[in-house]
Amino acid sequence: MEKKTVVLYPGVGVGHLAPMLELAKAFLRHGAAVDVAVALVEPPPPVQDPGFSAAVAGAKASNTSVAIHVLPSSPPLPASGLGSDDDGEHVDLLVRMFRFLRAMNAPLRDFLRSLPHVQALVLDMFCGDALDVAAELGLPAYFFFATGAAGLAVFLGLPGMRASMDTGFRELGDAVLSFPGAPPFKASELPEGIADDGEACKAMLRMAARMPEARGILINTFESLEPRAVRALRDGLCVPGRPTPPVYCVGPLVSEGGEKEHESLRWLDAQPDRSVVFLSFGSMGTFPKKQLEEIAIGLENSGQRFLWVVRSPRGAGDRSGEPDDNLDALLPAGFLERTKDTGLVVMSWAPQVDVLRHRAAGAFVTHCGWNSTLEGVAAGLPLLCWPLYAEQTMNKVWIVEEMELGVEMKRSHDEDVVKAEAVEAKVRWVMESDGGRVLRERVAAARDRAAEAVAEGGSSHAGFVEFLKDLETSKGMVNVRVHG
Structure with a gap:
């Protein structure tokens, strides 16, 4: 019988591709525990990026057991929606990224329909709009949060905090913010896109609000590195008023290296x-x-x-x-x-x-x-x-x-x-x-x-096995090769 496939969708950029590739390798290391194939599907860069092309080529050459695909380009966005091309305008780049990823839903849907057996879809933290594709195809969706547990605790709590405020975060200046599971920090230390309270902020808060819709969230951390944040997430303290999906600490997922001649x-x-x-x-x-x-x-x-x-x-x-x-x-x-x-x-x-x-x-x-x-x-x-x-x-x-x-x-x-x-x-x-x-x-x-966590019997090894068990019981479509 043909293997079912777990599809990993890392979003835009090398910084998101690299940890998702390490997650793919983790599937292969646990191959005896679950009989699935792994496919990594990457959207093309919204602008010409030789570094991205080189990273994808290198990933394909060094990871022959992982099927790596680059989606075809989506229809071009209207010029008025692309924002500034100034490299310093990080917020505008965020807006462009979210719009681009939303437009990539159609190519992603077509790709998933072309595969014979899809078990589940694992999404990057910025790919929340792809939940709609998963729902349309009847696929269980998980998030892979490539930063830490404290970052996830804050991300999940931001929509509720912003809704309770009469002003944007920027106006708070150096006022101290408190989130369950995270140490106190200044409002000025939030990412610029969130502090701005503009379109990028709204898009990020929308992604954060949708994250609890997933079946589960994998985090690239290990429990003893961030015990307070992991405890708050598992106790349901970070998403007021609704259930928090199961969280699985599976890190540190880092490259093994192997360069010798530099x-x-x-x-x-x-x-x-x-x-x-x-x-x-x-x-x-x-x-x-x-x-x-x-x-x-x-x-x-x-x-x-x-x-x-x-x-x-x-x-x-x-x-x-x-x-x-x-x-x-x-x-x-x-x-x-x-x-x-x-x-x-x-x-x-x-x-x-x-x-x-x-x-x-x-x-x-x-x-x-x-x-x-x-x-x-x-x-x-x-x-x-x-x-x-x-x-x-x-x-x-x-x-x-x-x-x-x-x-x-x-x-x-x-x-x-x-x-x-x-x-x-x-x-x-x-x-x-x-x-x-x-x-x-x-x-x-x-x-x-960290070494103990990912070793057999360690907390992250156990977390990944727990995730795989949930994956086995999920109700993914046996065959999503449909037409229409």
Whole structure:
């Protein structure tokens, strides 16, 4: 008999594709527990993105047991609905993304109808509109929430809190917000799209309000990392007035790495154990030249070894969008020469998982994207938190205040920049002080708990098995190959 298929739908962008691909691998690891095939179907990027095409090609080449499909493009959206093309307009990009994903419902429906046996649909957190497709085809739908349990607790609670307010979140400024399961944080630390109270906010609140419609929610975390948030979710405290679907902690789902030839790894091979500070800010993490110079001065003055991934500031590349690879032009004069014995700067990309797990890595300066956060925790490195956009500032609060696995790189009060003195001081503190030693011990213990969670008999292994049992009892259509 032909296997039934679980279809994973990760939404837009490499940052959503990567964790969903790790979820696909988790299905394969548990193959003996459930006899299903896994298909990952990705919407095409709404704008031309060579990085996306390369990521999909790489995913197909390295994961031959997972069927990976890219949907055909939907009809173009009206120009008036696309928002600004300014890279700095993150809120407009959110609006465009939600409209695009809604328009992709028709291609997704056609794809699902083309498959002989579909058991269930697993959706990215931003793909709530695809619940309509699942309902139309009679398929059970689950969400995969690729950030943490505290983030989910807040996300589920936002619609109710906003409905109880007479004003938008932005007007609250630094007022403290409290959600069951999450540490208190400032309203100003909410993602920009939610604080704005505009169309992006309405779209995100609508996604959050629809999430409890799912049969279950998988979370890329492990129970001992966020016990308070997991308890609040399971006790039904985060969705007032209606039931919360079952939540399954299945993380940390992080890449196994496997890069061997990159120059950064060869350089790390020559460094002492736990001696190198690694700085990397994600696929969209760029800084203006002034901030790059402050980081460089701080690293040089700290005297610590460092490996730094630098992306060109917006507008620094040529008209084709290719980055300016002239590091001498981006960094202080003579910096690369003066630090050649203690540091390495690489342009645009390094094999992050392999770097973090290298014996020479000693600390991680990160933008606090959840994928990077889990990779740092799983590698046992203290986190120096430098959030840039989206939910990263909230992640910083969880990391620093709740998990106590990192410290914050604070901006200067009088300007939107982290000064060289602050970079130097935090790097020295983590690498040299007694407080840094205690932090490293806590992170090492968290690393061990992360490994235990995904091992057979661990909490996340058990959570995935529980999810698979529910999947087996779900009433997915045996055959959705219909026409009309």
